[in-house]
Amino acid sequence: MNDITIRIAGANGDGIDSSGDLIAKVFLNVGLNVFAYRSYQSIIRGGHVWHQVRISQNELHGPGEKINILVALNQDSIDLQSAHMAEGGSVIYDGSKSNVDALKDRGLNLVNLPMLDIVLKNGGDPLLKNVVAIGAIMKMTGIDIGVFSDIIKSKFGKKGEMIVNNNINSAKAGYDDPAVKNIMELKGDGKKRYMMDGNTALSIGAFASGCRFYAAYPMTPASGILHWFAAHQKLGVVVKQTEDEIAAINMTIGAASAGARSMCGTSGGGFSLMVEALGLSGMLEVPIVVVDSQRGGPSTGLPTKTEQGDLLFVSHASQGEFPRIVVSPRNIKESLYVGAEAHNLAEKYQCPVIILMDLYISEHAESINTFELEGIKVDRGKIATKSDGRFKRYEITTDGISPRSFPGTPGLEFIAPSDEHDEYGNLVTDFNAGIDKYVGIRRQMHEKRMRKIDTMLKEEKGVFVPDVSNADAEYFFVTFGSTTESVMEAVELLSPSGKKFGIISFKYLMPLDVEKTKALLSGKKLIDVEYNFTAQLAYLIKANTCIDISHRILKYDGEAFTGREIADKALELVSKW
Amino acid sequence: MTDAQYRSGEKPVWCPGCGDYGVSAAIMKALGELNIPKNDIMVVTGIGCSSAISGQFSTYGIHGIHGRLLPIATGVKLANPKLTVIGAGGDGDGYGIGAAHFIHAARRNIDLTYIVMDNEIYGLTTGQASPTSLIGMKTKSTPFGVTENPINPLSLAISAGATYVARGFSGDPNHLSMLIKNGITHKGFALIDIMSPCVTFNHDNTYDWLRKRIYKLEDQQHDPSDMAKAFEKATEFDRDGSKMPLGLFYKTSKPLYEELDPVIMEGPVVGRSPPTTAEVEAVLKEYM
Numbered sequence: 001m002n003d004i005t006i007r008i009a010g011a012n013g014d015g016i017d018s019s020g021d022l023i024a025k026v027f028l029n030v031g032l033n034v035f036a037y038r039s040y041q042s043i044i045r046g047g048h049v050w051h052q053v054r055i056s057q058n059e060l061h062g063p064g065e066k067i068n069i070l071v072a073l074n075q076d077s078i079d080l081q082s083a084h085m086a087e088g089g090s091v092i093y094d095g096s097k098s099n100v101d102a103l104k105d106r107g108l109n110l111v112n113l114p115m116l117d118i119v120l121k122n123g124g125d126p127l128l129k130n131v132v133a134i135g136a137i138m139k140m141t142g143i144d145i146g147v148f149s150d151i152i153k154s155k156f157g158k159k160g161e162m163i164v165n166n167n168i169n170s171a172k173a174g175y176d177d178p179a180v181k182n183i184m185e186l187k188g189d190g191k192k193r194y195m196m197d198g199n200t201a202l203s204i205g206a207f208a209s210g211c212r213f214y215a216a217y218p219m220t221p222a223s224g225i226l227h228w229f230a231a232h233q234k235l236g237v238v239v240k241q242t243e244d245e246i247a248a249i250n251m252t253i254g255a256a257s258a259g260a261r262s263m264c265g266t267s268g269g270g271f272s273l274m275v276e277a278l279g280l281s282g283m284l285e286v287p288i289v290v291v292d293s294q295r296g297g298p299s300t301g302l303p304t305k306t307e308q309g310d311l312l313f314v315s316h317a318s319q320g321e322f323p324r325i326v327v328s329p330r331n332i333k334e335s336l337y338v339g340a341e342a343h344n345l346a347e348k349y350q351c352p353v354i355i356l357m358d359l360y361i362s363e364h365a366e367s368i369n370t371f372e373l374e375g376i377k378v379d380r381g382k383i384a385t386k387s388d389g390r391f392k393r394y395e396i397t398t399d400g401i402s403p404r405s406f407p408g409t410p411g412l413e414f415i416a417p418s419d420e421h422d423e424y425g426n427l428v429t430d431f432n433a434g435i436d437k438y439v440g441i442r443r444q445m446h447e448k449r450m451r452k453i454d455t456m457l458k459e460e461k462g463v464f465v466p467d468v469s470n471a472d473a474e475y476f477f478v479t480f481g482s483t484t485e486s487v488m489e490a491v492e493l494l495s496p497s498g499k500k501f502g503i504i505s506f507k508y509l510m511p512l513d514v515e516k517t518k519a520l521l522s523g524k525k526l527i528d529v530e531y532n533f534t535a536q537l538a539y540l541i542k543a544n545t546c547i548d549i550s551h552r553i554l555k556y557d558g559e560a561f562t563g564r565e566i567a568d569k570a571l572e573l574v575s576k577w
Numbered sequence: 578m579t580d581a582q583y584r585s586g587e588k589p590v591w592c593p594g595c596g597d598y599g600v601s602a603a604i605m606k607a608l609g610e611l612n613i614p615k616n617d618i619m620v621v622t623g624i625g626c627s628s629a630i631s632g633q634f635s636t637y638g639i640h641g642i643h644g645r646l647l648p649i650a651t652g653v654k655l656a657n658p659k660l661t662v663i664g665a666g667g668d669g670d671g672y673g674i675g676a677a678h679f680i681h682a683a684r685r686n687i688d689l690t691y692i693v694m695d696n697e698i699y700g701l702t703t704g705q706a707s708p709t710s711l712i713g714m715k716t717k718s719t720p721f722g723v724t725e726n727p728i729n730p731l732s733l734a735i736s737a738g739a740t741y742v743a744r745g746f747s748g749d750p751n752h753l754s755m756l757i758k759n760g761i762t763h764k765g766f767a768l769i770d771i772m773s774p775c776v777t778f779n780h781d782n783t784y785d786w787l788r789k790r791i792y793k794l795e796d797q798q799h800d801p802s803d804m805a806k807a808f809e810k811a812t813e814f815d816r817d818g819s820k821m822p823l824g825l826f827y828k829t830s831k832p833l834y835e836e837l838d839p840v841i842m843e844g845p846v847v848g849r850s851p852p853t854t855a856e857v858e859a860v861l862k863e864y865m
Contacts, residue, residue: 192865193865194861194864194865195864195865196864200864204857204860204861207852207857207860208851208852208857209851210849210850210851210852212656212846212847212849213652213655213656213846215652232860233839233840234839234840235852235856235860236840236843236846236849236852237840237846238655238656238838238840238841238846239840240651240655242648242681243677243678243680243681244677246645246648246678247645247648247651247677247678247681248648250641250642250645250648250649250652251648251649251651251652251655252652253639253641253649253652254621254639254648254649254650254651254652254653254654254655254656255652255653255655255656256652256656257619257639257649257652257653258619258652258653258656258657258660258847259656259657259847259848260656260657260846260847262652262656276642277642277645280641280642280645284639371861373854373857373858374854376854376857378851406657406847407616407617407618407619407637407653407657407660408616408617408657408659408660408847409616410614410616411616412616413615413616413635413636413637414637414638415585415620415631415632415634415637415638415639415640416638416639416640417631417632417639417640418624418640418641418642419640426587426632427632427640430590430629431588431590
């Protein structure tokens with residue numbers, strides 16, 4: 001067996017997350033690919049939560065479907081999770097706490113592990129129950145128990161010998177318990193891999209590109225970025241938790257105006273509050289990066305569940321017209337590069353860049369073989385060094401980009417105004433509104449800003465077009481952002497079907513190189529796949545290219561897309577084509 | 578240096594007789610006396626008649642959006658604490674739409690000078706009630722009189738943690754200039770609330786009305802280090818509408834935000850080079 005899924009389920013407060021991380025780490029450390037995904041609730045104690053780790057020798061693109069090994073820490077976990085068991089799967093439970101009578105005739109491997117009993121013999125910390133289960137999992141999958149000891153020593157070494165020993169002894173007791181039998185051999189390649197979630201990758205990428213300021217108000221699922229920067233601020237990043245998202249984006253604009261690469265992050269609700277200042281960034285031509293990690297909407301919606309429902313919102317948010325870039329990383333590795341690229345694009349084109357994440361990519365963790373850091377270059381765009389006479393901050397240029405200056409530099413002072421202005425930054429409103437000369441300046445200045453879109457399309461070759469895989473396929477999935485990974489998995493699952501499927505995936509969504517995008521989409525059999533009700537990507541494509549994608553696979557219940565469900569629906573659509 | 582170098586020379590937008598002329602003159606005078614290089618000054622304003630004061634400056638500046646000048650100014654200061662950052666706006670901007678930022682900027686005790694031109698009316702939108710309009714005031718939006726109690730920016734600032742709280746009068750630019758100058762040199766969040774009459778839309782709180790009520794705290798040996806006395810003076814007009822003290826109500830010394838932040842204390846983040854590949858690799862190693 002070369003692809004298994006392990007799920008640990010219990011209540012909030014049972015340490016499910018840290019146990020999930022430990023399980024993933026065990027398999028990562030022997031050189032296997034892992035994909036970790038969790039389901040949680042907006043409550044701190046009680047309820048029902050689970051963490052799932054899929055393990056394979058091959059690269060993974062999804063969280064797995066059926067559970068091969070379930071660790072059920074309470075009765076709820078047996079009752080609620082048994083429907084998701086794979087045929088012949090194993091259920092690890094504690095017979096002194098839970099009843100598995102309902103599972104008896106299903107051909108499952110029921111492992112009655114006295115977790116509580118073992119814990120009481122090893123210091124009594126109830127969270128050690130999970131560690132007993134991890135020991136059992138290692139025995140069942142043929143992993144040397146020494147792997148766990150190494151992880152615990154490096155993770156808890158600082159907490160003292162007793163804690164380390166209690167953990168190691170608990171895991172060993174689980175490993176050696178007579179109820180636990182080896183059922184498979186999972187062999188890794190011994191290679192070292194990274195494991196991180198999308199928020200972490202994005203944060204590291206932004207840091208690598210020289211981001212020196214991050215502001216946010218806590219909001220799931222973007223809080224991980226705030227936590228990352230807070231934990232790493234001593235690397236030289238000013239981190240500010242603000243009174244609200246309005247303050248977060250306005251501080252970001254202030255810090256960027258002072259000359260620091262600056263970013264803020266939130267989810268859709270917080271982005272709603274940021275909208276006015278997004279336009280300020282467009283008007284002042286101050287480069288900022290804004291992360292919207294989407295969750296189920298509208299309103300507070302599904303706080304702990306995923307969605308891609310903000311695409312059209314972020315693409316058009318704020319009054320008036322101004323250039324902006326919208327980019328949606330398609331996997332965790334790409335999130336790191338996007339975190340870096342976004343700052344270059346913002347500063348080169350002096351406009352806001354919105355990174356569109358979602359809960360799924362922000363919060364699930366994956367193993368990653370390597371990162372190519374050499375590709376990360378820093379380009380701060382045009383910066384003025386001197387001026388003959390009064391500095392023209394908003395100089396009308398052919399490419400629309402006016403060199404900027406930073407406060408502190410003598411001779412390049414200017415006032416950046418939110419009102420329409422001339423090349424110096426003087427208002428063309430107030431006294432000048434409606435006067436012919438200033439009407440003309442407004443026209444020129446608006447055209448200057450909007451011209452930056454043409455410039456970026458010209459200069460950033462191949463960036464603002466979707467990627468195509470399996471170019472000779474008969475059918476093409478059209479998708480964007482994190483859904484791309486689920487679609488990749490679907491394409492793998494569809495390969496025995498005899499129909500050939502390809503993928504057209506969008507990373508950059510705004511601006512779009514309309515001619516090239518149209519050429520790529522034209523004449524193909526297209527199936528739009530996205531995580532929302534209204535097919536927002538299809539809408540954007542139609543608005544730009546007049547191509548209507550009427551075959552659609554849409555989901556909006558908050559649970560992760562699986563490759564299987566996309567594959568099944570695709571075959572159904574194809575059968576009626 | 579003279580104050581002329583800080584002036585852009587642009588024609589102000591204000592009505593003849595507007596209090597904001599006096600405020601502009603007082604800020605320029607304070608800057609001239611302090612002799613700060615103009616390239617090290619960042620003036621951040623919001624939206625409203627008074628926020629148009631940004632156009633008067635030849636320094637660096639941002640004329641932002643309504644109510645958000647304090648977060649913008651805070652961002653500037655956090656990125657480059659070497660700059661002298663001055664926020665300037667009106668009562669609607671700071672005590673209405675931006676009230677949350679006002680409280681949080683005060684409690685942060687970041688080294689900003691916040692100048693509020695308080696005319697107790699919305700001028701730019703042609704005369705609606707403001708958060709400092711007095712009960713009963715008839716405006717376009719309150720034809721039967723204001724029914725909400727006015728915000729008291731002074732007592733609010735003191736309770737929120739501001740470390741320099743003063744009130745000036747635009748009809749007395751020399752006194753006002755002294756308050757602003759001391760606010761700029763004060764290490765911490767300084768509020769200078771300025772009674773700055775709107776001659777067009779506020780016919781209640783006129784220069785004459787104010788002159789009948791104002792007196793100077795320094796003439797009464799007020800001790801600005803005494804918080805209880807500061808509250809007493811800050812609320813005097815609320816209790817007795819016939820007296821309005823001007824001057825420095827409260828001043829104290831608290832650690833600056835910039836001194837407590839583990840990154841800023843090591844110097845500005847602007848101008849730092851991006852991390853090296855080795856530094857990024859070291860971070861990545863945590864995830865292996």
